[in-house]
Amino acid sequence: MSNVSSSDIWYMILIAFFILSFILNFTDIPQRMQLWRFASYVRRRLIQLDEIENDIRRRLVSYLSKLNVASPKDVIDNFINNYFLIEPVSIEPTDIIRRLAHLISVRDTSVKEYVDRYIPGLQKPERHNVIVALEIASAINSVNKVLKHYFKLGLKNNNWILLMQLALSMPEILRIVNAYSRALDAFSVGTPIGDGAGPLVVRYLVGSAEPKPIAEDTVYYEVALNNRKVYAIKAEGPGATVGKPGEAVDKLIGMLGGNVARVITVDAALRLESEDTGEVAEGVGAAIGDIGPEKISIERAVTKYGIPLDAVVVKMSIEEAINTMTKEVYEGVLKALEKVKEVINSRVKEGEAVVVVGVGNTVGVL
Numbered sequence: 001m002s003n004v005s006s007s008d009i010w011y012m013i014l015i016a017f018f019i020l021s022f023i024l025n026f027t028d029i030p031q032r033m034q035l036w037r038f039a040s041y042v043r044r045r046l047i048q049l050d051e052i053e054n055d056i057r058r059r060l061v062s063y064l065s066k067l068n069v070a071s072p073k074d075v076i077d078n079f080i081n082n083y084f085l086i087e088p089v090s091i092e093p094t095d096i097i098r099r100l101a102h103l104i105s106v107r108d109t110s111v112k113e114y115v116d117r118y119i120p121g122l123q124k125p126e127r128h129n130v131i132v133a134l135e136i137a138s139a140i141n142s143v144n145k146v147l148k149h150y151f152k153l154g155l156k157n158n159n160w161i162l163l164m165q166l167a168l169s170m171p172e173i174l175r176i177v178n179a180y181s182r183a184l185d186a187f188s189v190g191t192p193i194g195d196g197a198g199p200l201v202v203r204y205l206v207g208s209a210e211p212k213p214i215a216e217d218t219v220y221y222e223v224a225l226n227n228r229k230v231y232a233i234k235a236e237g238p239g240a241t242v243g244k245p246g247e248a249v250d251k252l253i254g255m256l257g258g259n260v261a262r263v264i265t266v267d268a269a270l271r272l273e274s275e276d277t278g279e280v281a282e283g284v285g286a287a288i289g290d291i292g293p294e295k296i297s298i299e300r301a302v303t304k305y306g307i308p309l310d311a312v313v314v315k316m317s318i319e320e321a322i323n324t325m326t327k328e329v330y331e332g333v334l335k336a337l338e339k340v341k342e343v344i345n346s347r348v349k350e351g352e353a354v355v356v357v358g359v360g361n362t363v364g365v366l
Helices: 006-026 029-066 072-082 096-118 124-156 160-189 194-206 245-255 293-305 318-322 327-347
Strands: 212-215 218-225 228-235 262-270 280-284 309-316 353-358
Touching (some): 029 124, 029 160, 072 096, 072 124, 096 293, 160 318, 194 218, 194 262, 194 309, 194 318, 194 327, 194 353, 212 245, 218 245, 228 245, 228 327, 245 262, 245 353, 262 293, 262 318, 262 327, 280 327, 293 309, 327 353
Parallel strands (some): 228 353, 262 309
Antiparallel strands (some): 212 218, 218 228, 280 309
16 A cells, blocks of 8 residues: 655645636536525525415405405405506606506505405495405515516526525515514404504594594594694594595695695604614604605695695504504604694694694504
């Protein structure tokens, strides 16, 4: 048996180093390893997403069965596959807001007709809750399909960078999807959620005043506060709806002939990680998370008459916004109520009118 000298060992190490260097620099093996690694990670997360979606469907089937729906699975599948919105042409921006508002209104009407057709006899609040529950299932299904599309596209084209981007995004996506999954319980039971901070502020502000209809699924109240006339707007509760606050503000200001000292919008706002849940902030502008039509209606109405527009927001995370209202958010609601009263007392003169808009989902809030 021949002896192997130390020089031979170093020679073999050097050869191995050159071979490894060649493989790493002149072949696609490293990229394929990255592809396999990220694909494996994303595949496991997609399995989790499938489980979440299946659980959502089971719970929704159970909820609809309690409402005596004959074929709840078919109702869910038909809704998920049929009710989508194609946004209007934006390359020509002329009147895009009016076109978008029209399309949103048509879709909302179609969804309500769908629920009335398959689940007749529901009370208005219950119908709103069913619609939101179906929208949650539809949203999770859409996310699942889009993620699977990019996953398969990455595998098909051996695009490890695309799979890496998916892998890095999956924890945040699953966090939000899990939040929507838990939100189904709040909407099916009808408990107030974090996004109901604005409507709850209005409800506390007006006390026992009687609501008056002003727009679709939207009401207003008229009360007095320290010799100021307060007109408060919120979605009609206790069903899960956000109403049409922009249209309501426009109509109300018109009814008052523009004689409004200020408009104050109150809404939930997503907090930064450095901020605490329940923090209250005050600013200028329309505090509303609308995609366009409702927000611009408020802005146009106040601009027409030169009315100052204030914003009061309660900070919270996305999970807290769409789930049952937490103690911290509720405490923020009470702080926001005091802030609104402070703004009214300090910036509105006696005898003047002020409009307060509680923006958000009014589920569980009368």
